[in-house]
Amino acid sequence: MDTSNAGDLHALLRRSEVFKHLRGHELDALTSQMAWFSLPGGATLFEIDDASDSMYVVRAGSLGAFGVPQSGGHARLLGVIPRGATVGELGLITGQPRAASVRALRDSELLRLSRAGFEKLVRQHPEAMLGAARVAAGRLLRRLQQRGKGEAVDAPRTFAILPFDRGIGTRGFAENLRKHLLAHGDCLLIDCALGCGRSTEWFAQCESEVRFVLYLDDGDEGWRRLCERQADALLFVVDAESRPAPWPDVSIADSQRTRQRPRHLILLQPQGKFIYGAARAWRTTLKDGELRHHHVRNNSDLARLARLLSGNGTGLVLSGGGARGFAQIGVIRALREAGITIDSVIGTSIGAIIGAGVAYEWDDQKMREAYQRALVDGKPLSDWTLPLVALTRGGRTTMLLREAFGEIDIEDLPVDFACLSADLTSGCAAVHRDGLLWRWLRASSAVPGILPPLLHEGHVYVDGAVINNLPTDVLSDEGLAHIIAVDISADDMLTAHVDESVSPTWPALWAQRREGKRPNAFAILVRAGMLNSEAGSARRRELASLLLRPDLEAIGLLDWHEFERAIAAGYGYTRKALEERGF
Numbered sequence: 001m002d003t004s005n006a007g008d009l010h011a012l013l014r015r016s017e018v019f020k021h022l023r024g025h026e027l028d029a030l031t032s033q034m035a036w037f038s039l040p041g042g043a044t045l046f047e048i049d050d051a052s053d054s055m056y057v058v059r060a061g062s063l064g065a066f067g068v069p070q071s072g073g074h075a076r077l078l079g080v081i082p083r084g085a086t087v088g089e090l091g092l093i094t095g096q097p098r099a100a101s102v103r104a105l106r107d108s109e110l111l112r113l114s115r116a117g118f119e120k121l122v123r124q125h126p127e128a129m130l131g132a133a134r135v136a137a138g139r140l141l142r143r144l145q146q147r148g149k150g151e152a153v154d155a156p157r158t159f160a161i162l163p164f165d166r167g168i169g170t171r172g173f174a175e176n177l178r179k180h181l182l183a184h185g186d187c188l189l190i191d192c193a194l195g196c197g198r199s200t201e202w203f204a205q206c207e208s209e210v211r212f213v214l215y216l217d218d219g220d221e222g223w224r225r226l227c228e229r230q231a232d233a234l235l236f237v238v239d240a241e242s243r244p245a246p247w248p249d250v251s252i253a254d255s256q257r258t259r260q261r262p263r264h265l266i267l268l269q270p271q272g273k274f275i276y277g278a279a280r281a282w283r284t285t286l287k288d289g290e291l292r293h294h295h296v297r298n299n300s301d302l303a304r305l306a307r308l309l310s311g312n313g314t315g316l317v318l319s320g321g322g323a324r325g326f327a328q329i330g331v332i333r334a335l336r337e338a339g340i341t342i343d344s345v346i347g348t349s350i351g352a353i354i355g356a357g358v359a360y361e362w363d364d365q366k367m368r369e370a371y372q373r374a375l376v377d378g379k380p381l382s383d384w385t386l387p388l389v390a391l392t393r394g395g396r397t398t399m400l401l402r403e404a405f406g407e408i409d410i411e412d413l414p415v416d417f418a419c420l421s422a423d424l425t426s427g428c429a430a431v432h433r434d435g436l437l438w439r440w441l442r443a444s445s446a447v448p449g450i451l452p453p454l455l456h457e458g459h460v461y462v463d464g465a466v467i468n469n470l471p472t473d474v475l476s477d478e479g480l481a482h483i484i485a486v487d488i489s490a491d492d493m494l495t496a497h498v499d500e501s502v503s504p505t506w507p508a509l510w511a512q513r514r515e516g517k518r519p520n521a522f523a524i525l526v527r528a529g530m531l532n533s534e535a536g537s538a539r540r541r542e543l544a545s546l547l548l549r550p551d552l553e554a555i556g557l558l559d560w561h562e563f564e565r566a567i568a569a570g571y572g573y574t575r576k577a578l579e580e581r582g583f
Contacts, residue, residue, distance in 0.1 A: 009111075015084035015208070016057060018135050026128045033117030038109050039063075041229065042260050045087075045102040045110070052091025052098055054114050058083050060204045061108025062157070062232050064260060066101040075101060076477060077262060079154035080232050083207060089136045092118055105156075105261045107229050155311030155479060156262055158213045160231035162224065162252065164238045164245075173237060173268060173296070174216045180299075180306035185211025192219030195226070203230055212310065221249075228252050233262040233309070236286065240267040240275040240295075244285045253286055264309070265293040279411035280434065295414050304343050308416075313343035314482040315475035316358065317544070320349025320445075320465040321488035322557030327550045327570030328354045329371065331486050333364045334574035338583040344416040344480060346431075346471050348464035351486070352419035352444040356405060356437060359417035368567070374400040376563050381450065394452045397445070401438040410437050419444040420464035420471050424453065429467045431474055465489075472543040485544035486570075488552055489537065546581070548574055 010027045013019045022030065036059070039045060045056065045063060062082050066075035078100055081087050091098055092115060122129040161177075163170040174189055181187040188210045195203070196219060207213050207230075215227035228234065236253065238244075247253030265286065267278055279293050294305050307313045316335075318328050328351060335342070347355030353375075357367045374380070380397040410417055411434050421443040423430040432440035443454035443461035454461045464471070472485050541547050550573040555562045 012059060012084055013057065016086050018086045018089055018132050019057075021131055021135070022128055026125050029121060029124060030113070031111075033121060034111040034113050036109065036111055038107070039104040041104050041106040041108075042258075043104050045104065046098050047101045048098055050098045052088060052094075052096060052115075054112050055086060055088040055092040055118070056113070057086050057111040059109040059111055060200065062105045063087060063102050063108060064105045066103065079479075080105065080156050081154070082157050082232075083204060086136075089132070093133045093136060103260055105232050156232035156309065157211065158207060158215065158230055158232045159235055159309065160215045160217065160227040160233075161235050161237060162217045162227065162249075164236070164242070164247065166218075168237055168239050168268065170216065170237050171218065173266070173302075174214055176299070176302050177306060178214055180303045181212050181214075181310060183303075184306065184310040184312050187212040187214065189214045189216060191216040192223045196223055224249065224252070228258065231261070233264065234258060235264050235266050236291075237266045237268065238278075238282055240269045240278040241273075244278070244281040246285055259290070263291045265291055266305070267293060267295050269295055269297045271297075274412075274414075276408065276412045280409055283411065283434070292416075293411065294416075297414075301414075304341070304415075307343055311479050311481055313480045314341060314484065315344040315346070315478075315480035316342045316355065317470060317472045317475060317483060317485040318345070318347035318351030318355045319470045319485070319487045319489050320347075320351050320463065321469075321552075322350060323559045323562060324488040324552045324555050324557065324566060325350030325354055326371070326375075326563050326566035327488055327552055327555075327573075328486050329364075329367050330567040330569065330571030331548055331550070331574045332358060332367070333567075334571050334578060335484065336364070337575075338578045340484070340583070342415065342484075344418075344475060344478075346418045346420065346474055347444070348420045348469050348471060349445045349447070351488075352464070353401070353441050355419070356413070356417060356441060359413040359415040360405070360408075361414050370404050372563055374404045376560050379560075391450050392452075394442070394446070397451060398438070398442050401441050405437045405441070408437050410434050410440065413437070418474065420468055420474070421446070421454070421461040422464055422466040423459055423461055425459040429464060429471075430459075430461065431471075468540070470537055470540045472540045476543045482545045483543060484546045484548065485541065486548045486550075487537070487541065488550065488570075546577075548577060550574070 009031050010024070013022070013027055013030065019027070019030065034057070048068065058081055060083055062080055064080055065078040065087070067078050068075065081102070087102055088098070090096075092113075118129070161170060161174050178187045178189045186209075188206055190206065190213060195215070213230075215230050217224045217227045234252070236247070252258055265279070265282055267282065269275060274295070274297070279295070283291055283293060294301070294308070296302060296305065304313075318325070332354070342358060345355040345359045347353070354371070357370065362370065378396070378400040380400050381392050383393045383396040384391060385393045410432065418431050418433045419440050421430045421432065421440065432443070439454065439456070443456070444464045445451065446453050446462045448462050448466065469489050470485055470487055472483050475483050550570045552566065552569060555566050555569070
């Protein structure tokens with residue numbers, strides 16, 4: 001390749017962890033074997049299982065690494081590969097096929113080093129290339145270890161702020177977002193006045209000097225398209241009070257090129273009000289199930305948004321475990337007292353119900369009162385019926401959930417929320433991020449045999465604990481840097497003090513039950529419903545940055561009357577655990 005700009009190339013390669021140790025003449029040899037080419041936004045560099053015949057250095061722009069496509073056909077973004085980073089080096093060294101697909105998130109320029117070129121460098125500079133191989137292998141090991149601890153994947157660095165119309169106060173939003181991003185690294189705001197007419201090299205230089213760049217669309221169509229081209233992620237900003245309508249620029253809002261990148265809908269809520277239904281309506285106009293949305297009412301919401309965009313968010317994962325779930329109310333109180341702010345919540349079964357209160361921003365008193373009224377005083381499992389489908393009808397549980405949460409959609413919760421159920425129709429876990437909140441809480445808590453399944457649009461949903469009782473993997477895959485997991489699952493064994501293959505007569509059965517010689521049907525069904533997910537629990541626990549497992553063996557899965565005792569146990573345990581960690 002042309003080495004007339006050798007100084008710039010050397011500076012770029014020295015930013016790379018793999019090549020930064022090379023000396024001048026070794027860098028000259030490396031660049032002589034590299035070929036330059038451009039890759040338009042949305043284009044594929046290589047696919048999973050392709051032969052590893054080259055490695056690449058990102059000279060300008062950014063790439064995205066994608067995993068295996070999910071059930072809906074969308075490939076999950078594993079991380080962003082920014083300017084100066086390398087990709088494909090480990091496959092080139094080991095000869096293993098590509099472990100991920102890589103596509104250009106935006107128009108990019110790359111340097112390619114072929115296998116033949118690499119082998120020639122190994123012969124000419126064996127010590128230098130051996131050092132590069134060691135660095136590449138070490139980097140992979142560190143990433144694997146970080147992933148095991150729930151560390152965030154590489155987050156986007158450049159963002160396009162795209163308002164629906166010029167009447168929205170986008171500049172104020174952009175300036176305030178920049179202030180909050182500064183807590184996580186240097187951040188530059190580039191508007192039309194600053195950026196119009198600048199060269200590609202100028203933008204590349206700006207992006208190399210700071211951690212984050214915000215491109216504000218406040219100019220003509222040409223500037224808007226430049227903002228989009230320069231961005232790793234897109235922020236669609238709307239006024240929550242305005243009537244939803246199709247996005248003015250369809251090529252940006254709904255194209256294969258932009259769908260490769262993380263997309264966020266920002267709903268600016270009016271001061272002192274909250275517009276319910278706006279999130280669902282605007283998401284519908286943007287026609288993208290992968291779109292994430294955020295409600296912005298105040299500085300606290302902006303700080304949360306900055307943490308999530310920068311890959312520094314904190315997620316809370318709450319497991320199922322029957323009446324032991326009340327301990328999570330005490331855990332949440334202790335976390336709040338320690339000043340820990342939750343940015344995203346996911347739960348299974350009783351954990352989903354408790355987590356919904358966190359996402360609804362209920363204070364400690366509201367949570368205590370609402371859950372005692374619904375889950376203790378309300379006796380949700382008291383509508384017994386002939387066990388043709390389950391031991392209870394589920395009508396009382398449904399009524400109490402609707403009374404507690406109303407007809408609110410998950411999309412209208414101020415804090416990002418999801419709950420997990422088991423979809424028996426498709427045979428996989430279902431992560432619910434939209435739709436009526438009470439409906440999916442009801443599905444997530446439908447313990448097979450106790451509560452009837454929730455039937456919706458041809459699918460049969462039961463308790464998420466059947467498949468995944470501690471969904472830390474969901475938040476880890478989404479790039480949450482810090483994951484707090486509360487595991488109150490029933491890992492104690494059910495025991496029996498009689499030997500039999502046939503149940504005795506009613507009088508004998510009743511006597512044995514009173515003497516504690518056998519578990520009852522409810523306990524058997526709850527335990528059986530959670531048993532299948534235990535196989536993956538150890539791995540999911542490892543994904544937590546902070547794993548909390550209060551001692552709740554003295555509280556049974558159906559001991560609803562132990563409400564206060566469970567809360568106190570969760571609170572005391574968490575206070576002690578946080579003090580030991582210096583909170």
